[in-house]
Amino acid sequence: MNLFNELRGLVLDSLIRMQAGGRLPAGLDMANVTVEPPRDSAHGDVATNAAMVLAKPAGLKPRDIAEDLARLLADDPRIGSAEVAGPGFLNLRLAPELWHGILRAALRAGADFGRSDMGRGKRVNVEYVSANPTGPLHVGHTRGAVFGDALASLLDFAGYEVTREYYINDGGAQVDVLARSVYLRYLEAHGQAVAFADGTYPGDYLIEVGQALKDKVGTAYLGQPEDVWLEPIRDFATDAMMALIREDLAALGVEMDVFYSEKSLYGTGRIEAAIEDLRGKGLIYRGVLEPPKGKMPEDWEPREQTLFKSTAHGDDVDRPIMKSDGGWTYFAPDIAYHYDKISRGFDLLIDVFGADHGGYVKRMKAAVSALSDGRVPVDIKLCQLVKLYKNGEPFKMSKRAGTFVTLRDVVDQVGPDVTRFVMLTRKNDAPLDFDFDKVLEQSRENPVFYVQYANARVNSVLRKAAEAGIAVDDAALAGADLSILTHEAEIAVARKITEWPRQVEIASRTNEPHRVAFYLYDLASDLHALWNRGHDEPALRFLQEGNPATSQAKIALARAVTVVISAGLGILGVTPAEEMR
Structure with missing residues (x-):
């Protein structure tokens, strides 16, 4: 139940009535008419920009439109009052019954409250992590894994059919380096002294792999x-590395639907088929690229190459797809991989990349646009770096990994729930500081604790109410007399609960799961504020001694908060806390 969509429908119906009555000209584009919470709740419950966006095309003063619209809206029983502000903004106050109806809807829908059908009939592929299979996942992969997994859950909640996919980069030179590094550990397992040259992987995690190889083949490769x-x-x-990566992802609560091997593209004609598709569209040619911008490399010389005309689809320059030796560039299999995604019938592709892939965005968008004839959009999300701190100092690298802090280092320190929530406390394209001390701190400054504490507080009230003989199942609470809830602090909580379905749709439309984490913190803040006011104002306490009916209504409000928190944390992949210890 998205109340804001419902009220936007009311506003649009009223505008159509104004057109029918000759007070507005016909043919106006109303796509930009919005109904949303005002920036300052003192101005009202919801606000509409209808008069402001329609005034110029209608040739009328915005305030005149707003006053006409206010008179029509005020006749609807859902509207308590309609007030024109400034040059033509229209602020609406809603009838109290609407808030009570939202609470009942939340209690009756339970975990499904806020679900949307905006994605119905649409298939989306979310590709994330996709780390080279050369070692354990590091903290940068952790952020991408959490972001991608939460985004997939969010889109599922919004009605999309979602496929979670991991692209295994097992077709490049890095896997040859891995093989040589494992061979050194294999020799070491046979008692030989080895030295790791620059460019090999010296991490301790390969010791077990070298031993396992020895156990499998014995001395077969010695001296070969x-x-x-x-x-x-x-x-x-x-x-072996993919088994390790799967274990790392499982520790974080991430499960993929598809693991797609880059190597499977080679020797199968798939790369050739994708390139031929582009060639048939006149987008593959032999040519010479312009010299790179900025300082000219000493070894640069113009040479003819096989190029993809990516500038025809929004890129800055055309891109090479074939090396001078006739082999494919790294971009060619990526084109083929996305060609395969398109052929699988997805309506939307989402790629979650690390911060170092910023230069890759335009070329990949150009490729998908060309391959799908502009039919399939691709949204590429870059996850910026994570800086780790402990005891006020940067957290040191993992000896086991050799050169970086691993996902397991982080999860073993604070657990998967804290890891996941904290990774979503910043927008994906903003750097994130992860302080091991602060994320375990029990204070308002720690959003993980603050949201979990709100959930635990309500559960403690439910337990006490049940012990007092008050029915606290959701059906009983939905049937309580909620007209008792009239205090501004109670209405503030109900108002925030009402925003949940709208937040789901906005976050899904923008592919921004961090909005869920931000919203949950705000909802928890309103719950805590109401709780704390109860210390000084006994009438606001959730349990009213000797008055089970009033208690039940107030508990219904609190329980609706946990319905939303549980749904939101479920999207983030975090288990709601029943109690705090």
Whole structure:
């Protein structure tokens, strides 16, 4: 139940009536008419910009339109009052019954309250993590994993059919480096002294892989040239790393629907098919690129290359797809991979990349636009860096990983719930500071604690009420006399609950799951504010001794808060706290 959509429908109906009565000209574009919460709740419950956006095309003063519209809206029983402000803004106060109706709807719908059908009939592919299979996931991957997983859950909540996908980058030179690194650990497992050259992976996590390889093949690869062992060890090592990555993701509560291998694109004709599709559209040609902007590299020289005309689809420059030796560039299999996604019938593609992929956005959007003839949009989300702190100092690298802090380092320190919530306390394209001390702190400054504490507080009230013989099941609470709830602090909580379905749709439309975390913090703040006012104003306490009917109404309000918190935390992949310890 999105009350704001309902009220926008009321406003649009009233505007159509004004057109029918000759008070507005016909043919006005009303797409930009909005109904939303005002910035200052003192101005009203909802506000509409209808008069402001229609005045110029209608050739009328915005205030005249607003006053006409206010008179029509005031006749609707859902509207308590309609007030024109400034040059033509229209602020609406709603009848108290609407807030009570929202609370009942939340209690009756339970976990489904706020679900939307905006994505019905649409299939979306969310690709995230997609780390090279050369070692354990690091903290940067953690942020991308949490963001992508929460976004997938959010879109599912909004009615989309969602596929969670991991693209395994197992077709490039990095897996050869992995194989050589494992071979060194294999030699080490046989008692040989080894030295890790620059460019190899020295992390301790490969010790077990080298031992497992020894257990499997014995001495078969000792003293053998690289062309004998490189390919089988590459496959063995990649499988071992993907098993490790799956374990890391499971520790974070992330489950993928599809693991797609880049290697499967080679030798199967898939890359060739994608490039031929572009060639048939006149987008593949032989040409010479302009020199790079800025300082000219000393070794740069113009040379003819096979290029994708990505500038025809919004890119800054055309992109090479074939090396001088006839092999594919790294961009070619990525084109083929997205061609495969399009062929699978997705209506929307979302790629979650690390901060270092900023230069990749335009070329990938151009490729998808060209391959789908502009039919399938792709939204590329970049996750900025995470800086870790502990005891006021930067958190040091993991010895096991060799060069970085791993996902497991973080999860083992604070647990998956805290990790996930904190990773969503900033927009994905903003840097994030992760302080191990602060994320475990029990204060308002810690959003994880603050939201969980609100949920736990309400659950403590429910337990006490049940012990007192008050019926606190959702059906009983939905049937309570909610007209008792009239105090401004109670209405503030109900108003915030009303915003939940709208927040779901906005966050889904913008692909921004951090909005859910922000909203939950605000909702928890309103609940805590009401709780604290009860210390000084006994009439605001949720349990009213000797008055079960009043208690039940107030508990219904509190329980509706936890309905929303549970749904929101479910989207974020966080388990709601029943009690705080």
